[in-house]
Amino acid sequence: MSNVILTVDGAEKIKEEILHIETIKLPELKEDIKKARIEGADTQELDEQWEFYCNRVPSLKNMLSTAKIVGRVEPIKVGLKKKGAHTLERAENGTWTLDGEEIEQERAIQELAEAVNDLGYWCQVAKDVLPVEEFAEVQRCVEYQG
Structure with missing residues (x-):
């Protein structure tokens, strides 16, 4: 492989x-x-x-x-509404930024997991913005942090 x-x-x-x-x-x-x-x-x-x-x-x-x-990915923009982080974005080329600073995908997933867990509707937010395989990773992160 x-x-x-x-x-x-x-x-x-x-x-x-x-x-x-x-x-x-x-x-x-x-x-x-x-x-x-x-x-x-x-x-x-x-x-x-x-x-x-x-x-x-x-x-x-x-x-x-x-x-x-x-393939190219759909750009997304998520308002995190959490302390210390406000906007998480993914560009068409797959790069992630958090409040304008480029971050790794793993951190983006972790930020999403933390934010949506804090908001109490993580499942719906993650399903709305992530491809299926990445949604599974968010679930794993939430379970790990829980």
């Missing part, structure tokens, strides 16, 4: 890089190496670049084939 998680956009950029290497970079390098050899120049640096790109393509293809691809 792969530990690599890519967004849809990230996977597309990797595909573009592979295409660029295969259709532009490697043919250019091949031609540059050919010219250098004809001119009797040292090709060590060009050969190293060739080897790098020839190894990079299979590595990138393997990454794509084993990565978990995640």
